[in-house]
Amino acid sequence: MRSSEPRAPLGLAFAATAGLLFMLLPLALIFLYAFSTEERTYQWPPPGLTLKWFAVTWGRVDVWQALTLSVQVASISTLLALILGTLCAAAVSGTKFFGRETISLLVILPIALPGIITGISLRSAFNLMEIPFSFWTIILGHATFCIVVVYNNAVARFRRLHGSMVEAAMDLGANSFQTFRHVILPNLGTALLAGGMLAFALSFDEVIVTTFTAGQQQTLPIWMLEELIRPRQRPVTNVVAMVVVLVTLLPILLAYYLTRDGDQIAGSGK
Amino acid sequence: MSVAAAESGVILQRRGVLAAIGDYFWRRPGMLIFLMLLPALLWLGIVYLGSLLALLLQSFFAIDEFSGVVDRSQLTLKTYAELLRPQNVDIIFRTVLMAASVTVASAVIAFPIAYVAARYAKGYWKALFYLGVMLPLWASYLVKIYAWKLILAREGILNWVFEQLHLTWLLQAWLSIPVIGGNSLSISYTGTFLVFLYVWMPYMILPIQAAIERVPTNLLDASSDLGATPLQTFWKVIFPLALPGIVAGSIFTFSLTLGDYIIPQIVGNSQFFIGQAVYSHQGTAGNIPLAAAFTVVPIVIMVLYLWGAKRAGAFDAL
Secondary structure, eight states: OOSSOOOOOHHHHHHHHHHHHHHHHHHHHHHHHTTBOOOSSOOSSOSOBOSHHHHHHHTOHHHHHHHHHHHHHHHHHHHHHHHHHHHHHHHHHHOOOTTHHHHHHHHHHHHHSOHHHHHHHHHHHHHHTTOOOOHHHHHHHHHHHHHHHHHHHHHHHHHHSOHHHHHHHHHTTOOHHHHIIIIIHHHHHHHHHHHHHHHHHHHHHOOHHHHHHOSSOOOHHHHHHHHHHSOSOHHHHHHHHHHHHHHHHHHHHHHHHHHHHHHHHHHHHO | OHHHHHHHTTGGGSOSHHHHHHHHHHHOHHHHHHHHHHHHHHIIIIIIIHHHHHHHHHTTSEEOTTTOOEEOSSOOSHHHHHHTSHHHHHHHHHHHHHHHHHHHHHHHHHHHHHHHHHHTOOTHHHHHHHHHHHHHHHSOHHHHHHHHHHHHSTTSHHHHHHHHTTOHHHHHHHHTSTTTOOSSGGGSHHHHHHHHHHHHTHHHHHHHHHHHHTSOHHHHHHHHHTTOOHHHHIIIIIHHHHHHHHHHHHHHHHHHHHHOOSHHHHSSOSOOOHHHHHHHHHTTSOOHHHHHHHHHHHHHHHHHHHHHHHHTTGGGGO
16 A cells, blocks of 8 residues: 555545535534624625634533533543442453443444433433432433443453463563552553543533433523523523533544554554 | 462462452352342333333323322223324324434435545544544434524525525425424424434434444455455455444434334424323323323334344444
8 A cells, every 4th residue: 555545536436525524514613603793684695704602601500500510520430430430441441241232232222222211211310219319310321321431432442451461460570559650550551531532522522411310500501501491591502502612622633543543553453 | 280380479468358259259259240230130120110010010000081180990902092093194104104204314414424434534634534523413302403493593694695696486385295294394304304304313324433443455356366346355255244333323313203202392393202292291181191101102113123223233333
């Protein structure tokens, strides 16, 4: 492949570029609307540009409260998912045992089935057991579907981690915990960071399950959903939407740098 | 060997509680595996499967039509009979049709992107493609819907573009087609379809890209050495190997469309999809049994779908 760099046929290149534009232009539009002076409609082209709405949004208590709640929920769910997902991945990738396939399926199920099913089953279970909706019921829901993201990342990394390295460490006198601390964890680190960030993003953005498991609490997506159904303050929503896109952009860039190195190692190693 | 090592004192140096625990697990790996699996299994088993089963159980109760109270004293199939009423079958049919069209359209648009990203993009372009796929994939679900609310609005950019190109008549002609048309884009099935497509399509790209990247280059070389034209190589070698990736991607697009209730609520006409039916029956109507029976539909469809996908080898491409 290195001798001749193949070029994509024209039609194919056109289709791919058009596809990319279809995916990226709507997001670019979000950025533009955040500066629009128009208050009451979604008018295009914007009649004028202003920075006013950033200051207005900054002063909004409800936006700040929703943001804080979202960050708290996402942090705790991610932490839980990291622990549960990594342990499960370690067990599944280490050995072959009866029911291993079933466990993989069980972990994938919460995202393979539509979110509304997770949401309504949790809600009716809370109702049956008379658990009041709270901060913790939101977390119960979020952690359930965050596990799979961490699990997938960790399983992929465990697959590359050769058992011989662990055996070598133990032959050289390290006990299980030292082996875990000095051999397994450094190899796993970036995969966990990437998985953790994706889990955080997933939880931060989740709305379907949250509508069923939240009581009076408003996470940022719930706040946005209400604005979508009944627009009352379009300029503020525009700004919030733009900030949310920016916030998700950072973990993606980070995750890219983290997993990119791993891919190169895997490619040259095999 | 082990006796000699023990006598020479090598092992004696690593004493301590931690070491003892470590040694114990080294001798009994099964125990370690069990303990590692336990937290996740307990969580998923109790929180997730428990709730799911409780919900399924509710679908076998029936609601008393006069008092509106759920009768928990006996199991019945009455709710399922209610599910098969024509208006409910319509909802199911509409949703499945939408999910299928979104899936097919996603595959068609996603394939060239995945193909170029996997086989031609190098260096700078590779990074650009990665961003181009990951940004829409991970961008907030609601923000994506919001972007389309801006685009499809009457005073929005799409109508403006059609106007500038003097093609408003074309848009009007499209909207006057029964079923897929409507008064305006934002309250037609076309609009709903576009938003579904935009929101779920990125999930199709990654599995296809992974599948194509996994096709060994020497297979392609062998194919052309044996006299195949590039087009033949594509259809006989690359496409069959990429197919599990497409099936894997379709699991996401199909399942996600099947259960969504927010998109058709924001962009679309007032006709219900399965998700909306579930939401309204459990909420305002208070008919939990019927809501539960409705959720059984996507579960059954997805179980069949996953079973078929597993046979097509799609899980290796995830």
